[in-house]
Amino acid sequence: MSLDADALVDRRRMRRKLSFWRGAAFILVALVVIAGIAYAAGFAGIGKRSAHIARLSIDGVILENRDQLKLIEKISKAKAVKGVILSINSPGGSTTGGEALYDALRKLAEKKPLVAEIRTVGASAGYMIALSADHIVARYNSITGSIGVLFQFGNIAKLMETLGVQMDAVKSAPLKAEPDFYTPTSPEARAMLKTLVMDSYDWFVNLVAERRGLSVEEARSRADGQIYTGHNALDLKLIDAIGGEDAAISWLETERSVAKDLPVINWSVDEDQDGLPLASSMSQSLGEGFAKGLTGSLGAAKGLIPRGLTLDGLVSVWQAPEAADENP
Template sequence: MATTADDLIDRRRLRRKLTFWRVCALLVAAVAIIGAAVALFGKEFGGKSVDHIAKVKIEGTILEDEALLKVLDDVRKASSVKGVILSIDSPGGTTAGGEAIFDAVRSLAAAKPVVAQVGTLAASAGYMIASATDHIVARKSSIVGSIGVLAQFPNFTGLMDKLGITLDEVKSSPLKAEPSPFNPTTEEERAMLRSMILDSYDWFVGIVADRRPLTRPEVLVLADGSVFTGRQALANKLVDGLGGEKEAIAWLSSKGVTGSLEVIEWKPKKEDAGWLFSKSAAQAVGQAIGLPGAGADILRESGADRLFLDGLVSVWHP
């Protein structure tokens, strides 16, 4: 009996030791996971829970991007975000995309101070988005402006004639699916497009007149498609100051945001759903024209992604 009792006591001791080491192992694993998460995600993991200034980058061709719109909405809802810097470097893009982001920025600006910091370029729809903020800062040599709207479409009729190709079609009315790259453009088709473009242009000019310290006639003088340096834009009241992130933070400080707060960038969760021409779409186009796997990067870096924009666009083509 004594031996049996000793065995029971030893077993209980062994179980307690095993339980202790199991708990220790779980704690070590938890600490390791948390440490790895902090190392990998850094500010994304814990920094956003404390008061900070949010930075959102808007780069490349402007599209109606759900990932970007969600980021702007998340920033608006975050109580830890005390001020926002929109870092803009864009030649513009689709008019509808600029409109969607403009509305999202206005909604954000109603909740907390927002400043635009222009890098190399904020033109067309890029400038439209910048005008949605409460204050615009640009570099002295930044390119700003190109207020306007356009529609572009190819004309393949000459090529079709050389190849002996004709197009037969039956449609309900003359303007259905026009203008078409397979038919010469008629004056009625141009008049239809011109009416749409002028309506969107009138809306764009109204936005700038409403958001900037300029009268509508003053905006119309500037809204001939011209681009300006940052210094010229300041003189024309298209921007409010010259500088970079430091000056943007200084303006936020004047609105009650503590200047010593850390600036943390907010990004879309999926990198492939960014503000540029999507990688998947660019890869598809690249493959279609015989480019290798890196074709997507070539298209985006060269600006050729803009060739595939559809509908009315507000973009500056360098």
């Protein structure tokens, strides 16, 4: 008899637990669905439906990013956006990535007042994209400039010789796949790369001249690869004013007739989920958690690759010198 009583008690406990988890699961699903429907209806982005200034942040290394380009196009079509602050904190990146971003931003500037704010650093391709704006501000001690193009490659021929490894190749022409990492770079290959770099460099210089109202000679004199503080850049006419976001907003209000005291709202690729009609902050967080776990593993592996080898093609990037080890 006691065994039956114990079994009955256990059964009731199991039923309570099962009911609890069923209820919790139902509530969780309901929250996701409700949040998704609200997002699709526009409630999640209600702030972006009223007049505001859009802040578009460009941080880190610049690469060609299709999602970012789509976001810029979306901002250009948003009627509620009355002006755009391009907030830059980037040492540069690939030249083609900078070019694609610059072109998209120029199209945006044709529809919306665009001002660039260089924060800690806006150098190389970071400065290139600042040129897309009709007004550039930077802090007194912001780092900018580094106007130029770089093509880096390594060679481990001596190491392979030490290890007793020999590489060979059959080519359709002497310059095919040059330079490689296992033979000394030929004068012909070096000349080819020089032509490639200088062609891209001339394009960059002409862009600076055109956008900053300088002669090509003046632009070239500033494009020797050196970096400048915001103060130096102002003297060289590479930027228009010293200041931060407040100065950028003031310019929009006084020079582009943007209404005063409009809120500044972030526009970012991470928040732009219109491709998923029922996306909600909860479901997005779950996806981001998985993605971060995956990219964290990949990032650890990528850390084994030297920094100069992680960008393909021509590079326009300022590489901050690493601190030297101090002897005790």
